[in-house]
Amino acid sequence: MITLASDFGSPYPAAMKGVILSATDARLVDVSHDLPRQDVRAAAFWTRETLPYFPPAVHLVVVDPGVGTDRAAVVGRVGDHAFVGPDNGVLRPVARRIAAETDADPEWFEYEYDDPASTTFHGRDVFAPAAAAVHDVGADAVESLSAVVPLPDEEVCDLRFPTATVDGDAARGEVLVVDDFGNAITNVPGEFLGGRTGETVSANGTDAPVETAYAAVEPGERLVTVGSHGYVECGVNRGRGDEAFGLAPGDDVRFRFQS
Amino acid sequence: MITLASDFGSPYPAAMKGVILSATDARLVDVSHDLPRQDVRAAAFWTRETLPYFPPAVHLVVVDPGVGTDRAAVVGRVGDHAFVGPDNGVLRPVARRIAAETDADPEWFEYEYDDPASTTFHGRDVFAPAAAAVHDVGADAVESLSAVVPLPDEEVCDLRFPTATVDGDAARGEVLVVDDFGNAITNVPGEFLGGRTGETVSANGTDAPVETAYAAVEPGERLVTVGSHGYVECGVNRGRGDEAFGLAPGDDVRFRFQS
Amino acid sequence: MITLASDFGSPYPAAMKGVILSATDARLVDVSHDLPRQDVRAAAFWTRETLPYFPPAVHLVVVDPGVGTDRAAVVGRVGDHAFVGPDNGVLRPVARRIAAETDADPEWFEYEYDDPASTTFHGRDVFAPAAAAVHDVGADAVESLSAVVPLPDEEVCDLRFPTATVDGDAARGEVLVVDDFGNAITNVPGEFLGGRTGETVSANGTDAPVETAYAAVEPGERLVTVGSHGYVECGVNRGRGDEAFGLAPGDDVRFRFQS
Numbered sequence: 001m002i003t004l005a006s007d008f009g010s011p012y013p014a015a016m017k018g019v020i021l022s023a024t025d026a027r028l029v030d031v032s033h034d035l036p037r038q039d040v041r042a043a044a045f046w047t048r049e050t051l052p053y054f055p056p057a058v059h060l061v062v063v064d065p066g067v068g069t070d071r072a073a074v075v076g077r078v079g080d081h082a083f084v085g086p087d088n089g090v091l092r093p094v095a096r097r098i099a100a101e102t103d104a105d106p107e108w109f110e111y112e113y114d115d116p117a118s119t120t121f122h123g124r125d126v127f128a129p130a131a132a133a134v135h136d137v138g139a140d141a142v143e144s145l146s147a148v149v150p151l152p153d154e155e156v157c158d159l160r161f162p163t164a165t166v167d168g169d170a171a172r173g174e175v176l177v178v179d180d181f182g183n184a185i186t187n188v189p190g191e192f193l194g195g196r197t198g199e200t201v202s203a204n205g206t207d208a209p210v211e212t213a214y215a216a217v218e219p220g221e222r223l224v225t226v227g228s229h230g231y232v233e234c235g236v237n238r239g240r241g242d243e244a245f246g247l248a249p250g251d252d253v254r255f256r257f258q259s
Numbered sequence: 260m261i262t263l264a265s266d267f268g269s270p271y272p273a274a275m276k277g278v279i280l281s282a283t284d285a286r287l288v289d290v291s292h293d294l295p296r297q298d299v300r301a302a303a304f305w306t307r308e309t310l311p312y313f314p315p316a317v318h319l320v321v322v323d324p325g326v327g328t329d330r331a332a333v334v335g336r337v338g339d340h341a342f343v344g345p346d347n348g349v350l351r352p353v354a355r356r357i358a359a360e361t362d363a364d365p366e367w368f369e370y371e372y373d374d375p376a377s378t379t380f381h382g383r384d385v386f387a388p389a390a391a392a393v394h395d396v397g398a399d400a401v402e403s404l405s406a407v408v409p410l411p412d413e414e415v416c417d418l419r420f421p422t423a424t425v426d427g428d429a430a431r432g433e434v435l436v437v438d439d440f441g442n443a444i445t446n447v448p449g450e451f452l453g454g455r456t457g458e459t460v461s462a463n464g465t466d467a468p469v470e471t472a473y474a475a476v477e478p479g480e481r482l483v484t485v486g487s488h489g490y491v492e493c494g495v496n497r498g499r500g501d502e503a504f505g506l507a508p509g510d511d512v513r514f515r516f517q518s
Numbered sequence: 519m520i521t522l523a524s525d526f527g528s529p530y531p532a533a534m535k536g537v538i539l540s541a542t543d544a545r546l547v548d549v550s551h552d553l554p555r556q557d558v559r560a561a562a563f564w565t566r567e568t569l570p571y572f573p574p575a576v577h578l579v580v581v582d583p584g585v586g587t588d589r590a591a592v593v594g595r596v597g598d599h600a601f602v603g604p605d606n607g608v609l610r611p612v613a614r615r616i617a618a619e620t621d622a623d624p625e626w627f628e629y630e631y632d633d634p635a636s637t638t639f640h641g642r643d644v645f646a647p648a649a650a651a652v653h654d655v656g657a658d659a660v661e662s663l664s665a666v667v668p669l670p671d672e673e674v675c676d677l678r679f680p681t682a683t684v685d686g687d688a689a690r691g692e693v694l695v696v697d698d699f700g701n702a703i704t705n706v707p708g709e710f711l712g713g714r715t716g717e718t719v720s721a722n723g724t725d726a727p728v729e730t731a732y733a734a735v736e737p738g739e740r741l742v743t744v745g746s747h748g749y750v751e752c753g754v755n756r757g758r759g760d761e762a763f764g765l766a767p768g769d770d771v772r773f774r775f776q777s
Contacts, residue, residue, distance in 0.1 A: 001280070005270070009698030011523070011550030011564050015746075018571025021519070021547065028547070029280065029287070032270030037699065038756045046270050053277025053383070065756060068731025119730040121746030124571070180268030181296065212378040213327025228274075228380030238297045238324060260539070264529070288539065288546070291529030305529050312536025312642070439527030440555065471637040472586025487533075487639030497556045497583060 001057035002131050005031035005047055006123060007038060008062070015121070016060070016128040023132035026058070038065040040090050042177045042249065044159050048093040049229050052101060056080030056139065060131040061090055068119035073111040073126050074156060075134055075142055079104040082139040084111070084131045086122070089159025108151040109142055164188040169257040171232070175247050182240025183233045184247035188255060190226030200258045203234050206245050207258070214238070224255070260316035261390050264290035264306055265382060266297060267321070274380070275319070275387040282391035285317070297324040299349050301436045301508065303418050307352040308488050311360060315339030315398065319390040320349055327378035332370040332385050333415060334393055334401055338363040341398040343370070343390045345381070348418025367410040368401055423447040428516040430491070434506050441499025442492045443506035447514060449485030459517045462493050465504050466517070473497070483514070519575035520649050523549035523565055524641060525556060526580070533639070534578070534646040541650035544576070556583040558608050560695045560767065562677050563703075566611040567747050570619060574598030574657065578649040579608055586637035591629040591644050592674060593652055593660055597622040600657040602629070602649045604640070607677025626669040627660055682706040687775040689750070693765050700758025701751045702765035706773060708744030718776045721752050724763050725776070732756070742773070 002020060006013060013033045020028065031050055036042040043063035051059050056079070064071075064086040076083035076091050078098045083091045087110075095106040116125035130147070137144050164173030164187045173188040193201070193210050200207050201224050208222035217223045219238040222245065227233035232255065235241035247253060261279060265272060272292045279287065290309055295301040302322035310318050315338070323330075323345040335342035335350050337357045342350045346369075354365040375384035389406070396403050423432030423446045432447040452460070452469050459466050460483050467481035476482045478497040481504065486492035491514065494500035506512060520538060524531060531551045538546065549568055554560040561581035569577050574597070582589075582604040594601035594609050596616045601609045605628075613624040634643035648665070655662050682691030682705045691706040711719070711728050718725050719742050726740035735741045737756040740763065745751035750773065753759035765771060 003273075005273075010552040011568055012697070014521075014523075014547075014549040014568040015571050017547055017549075018568060018573075022571065022573045029273075029276055030289075030548075031273040031276075034269040050270055050273040050277060053274050053281065055277075055281045066731070066733050069733050118744075118746035120732065120743060120751075124746065179271070213325070214379065215325050215328050225379060226377075228377035228383060233379075262532075264532075288532075288535055289548075290532040290535075293528040309529055309532040309536060312533050312540060314536075314540045438530070472584070473638065474584050474587050484638060485636075487636035487642060492638075 001027045001029060001055065002135055003029045003031050003051065003054060003057050003059045004033070005035060005043065005060065006033045006062040007035040007043065008033045008123065012121065012123065015124040019124055019128040020132045023129065024135050026132070026135045029054070035063055036177070036249070039063065039249070040065065040088050041159065041161070044090050044093045045161070045177050047090070048097045051094050052098050058082045058084060058131050058135045058139070059094070060127055061085040062123040062127050063090055064088065064122060067122050073113060073122070073130060074151065075109040075111050075130065075148060077107045077139050077142055078102065080139050082134050082142060084127055084134055087157045089157045092156070092159045093161065106153070108153060108156045109148045110151050112147050112149060161187055166192050169259060171255045173232070173253055175249050175251045175253055176231070177249055178242045178247070181235070182242050183227060183235040184242045184245055185227055185229060185231055185233050186253050188232040188253070190230045190232060192232055192255065193224065193226055196257065202256050202258065203245050204247070204253055208234070260286045260288060260314065261394050262288045262290045262310065262313060262316050262318045263292070264294060264302065264319065265292045265321040266294040266302065267292045267382065271380065271382065274383040278383055278387040279391045282388065283394050285391070285394045288313070294322055295436070295508070298322065298508070299324065299347050300418065300420070303349050303352045304420070304436050306349070307356045310353050311357050317341045317343060317390050317394045317398070318353070319386055320344040321382040321386050322349055323347065323381060326381050332372060332381070332389060333410065334368040334370050334389065334407060336366045336398050336401055337361065339398050341393050341401060343386055343393055346416045348416045351415070351418045352420065365412070367412060367415045368407045369410050371406050371408060420446055425451050428518060430514040432512055434508050434510045434512055435490070436508050437501045437506070440494070441501045442486060442494040443501045443504055444486055444488060444490055444492050445512050447491040447512070449489045449491060451491055451514065452483065452485055455516065461515050461517065462504050463506070463512055467493070519545045519547060519573065520653050521547045521549050521569065521572060521575050521577045522551070523553060523561065523578065524551045524580040525553040525561065526551045526641065530639070530641065533642040537642055537646040538650045541647065542653050544650070544653045547572070553581055554695070554767070557581065557767070558583065558606050559677065559679070562608050562611045563679070563695050565608070566615050569612045570616050576600045576602060576649050576653045576657070577612070578645055579603040580641040580645050581608055582606065582640060585640050591631060591640070591648060592669065593627040593629050593648065593666060595625045595657050595660055596620065598657050600652050600660060602645055602652055605675045607675045610674070610677045611679065624671070626671060626674045627666045628669050630665050630667060679705055684710050687777060689773040691750075691771055693767050693769045693771055694749070695767055696760045696765070699753070700760050701745060701753040702760045702763055703745055703747060703749055703751050704771050706750040706771070708748045708750060710750055710773065711742065711744055714775065720774050720776065721763050722765070722771055726752070
């Protein structure tokens, strides 16, 4: 199985699929091709939150604003999972997450390539062939590929999400992403809201009740909840939380319970 | 085969796919993840108009504004088809349609769950595992699942589309949905236009010819036609009928032939 | 394998998939259902640039503004590849491309149909069944289908992209399409920029450097590059080239190197 994630929209992913299917009969599963464009951190977030649910697979992740520069292509391995993508940190958070869940250590390899057919579409010309090649030998035999060179962990570009601070009735964090429903997903751990359903909390000065279901408030009304990723989210029942709270990815956010 | 329909956009459907593929090797087919957001009636319309074309499958439909409340999860069965989704009526019209076409009776079951990992993403934590479980035992053995309890038909939430009235040269109905092309699809049966191609009909006072092809009028010009669902639609050749006729889902619409 | 390309958005492609899967168990691969709406030339461009990467398959392409008129349905064959779609030229460029790459000649057939269930959705009622039928007999046995009649090449609707003119430091061409990143892709061959990386070129009077990577300029800055299709493209690093250069599909564009 090869999963595909990118910010390519349509129809560039089809060229990647064609290249892969010309090389292997792997099952293909689209994760998303609408990841926030050129946003490596958002791609790292969404792949960390979706790929661990998959059975062992080769995970191709191409959000690559550095395409055509000298950034390397990397292959990662965590247990039976393999990852293929640019060396810009995008693969790190998901690899760490799966490593933590499976008690395995991530291993990294540079995937060497030269003179691809294009300088602007390495998804098609570098990463898709790499994913097919990794799939064909299997995650446990990545080393057998001649294009692959082991990379020490410290030489692989890293990416870490900022850490929130929680202090009793108050928390400070950051909006990591806004999902397609408009929920502003922060890095504040859900435990901050633990057991306080029905209380009022403010987010950057905007008050809203803590709820466990969107429908606990009237349509159009704000709420603060623990999202499916385990983080505090700012939402609106049948509406967009980002707009109602005035929050965008990267914004600082301060929560405070009324007392 | 498991079909997937939701209003999740991207990339939440990937988490559902990962969960399913970790439990079963069923073939997955995306029906849509761009159903009108939180719109149970539109989801019921589009699934009724697409799922009956599929061979027997487990149809997962998650448009679920009540997620996290005490609304039940249900499993339906009509012949060899099974359905999994929230008990908000979304599965009823497609089940009735397939029942009518196959002369089978829909049967319903509650799918019991408790304490899913999240209160906001039952697609991942409740419905995806349910769909995989139903797929694994097969539609004819839904009863063998321990999480499943038979539900009398009258205890399952229902959803019916409004009925139009046709009286000779006039019809009154409602816009059910607007498709991605901008066609305003009403609940007025296509028979209302039967045999009157070329005549002029008004829709809420806006005149347009009855045609059987968009290209029968010039680009940018309005027409009224029988759509692929068998209903009267208001469209524009290479343009958006909803804008040209001033129609949105839920709007009342009155058609009248000029005489 | 059957690939699917259309301008249907969502969820109409699902009805096509259901029809196909009710007739055959072919592997389905979505190429795109977000091709520029009703834009036959853009569909011809994108299918030419993606389908040749696939292994032999039946390629279903439905961008069909003439649906419901008397335009024919056609089946094409080039070596082991087959094509199914409306006779509006959309299949011609990809067939020519694959023919050139494989040294095979395209062959064409009319696919006869009458009285489909709808006049507005031949994707579901004509082309999907045709693709399934072609898949089942195989590209080499298209003639065995009773619905199929050989068509002389000159009777098949043609579509050719305009040709650019290059004269030393200057080139005149046209914007063929704008991709989802906002790159304005012209018909000027990439050779026009050959070896002149770092020089300044103007596009309709707007200056930009020639670069081989978007990231060679600062975020928000313009560049001119050779895109992955081999044509000159006008882009912006992490932004939209179409807006920054004021270019839209169909626009004439003049490039001139400063001297």
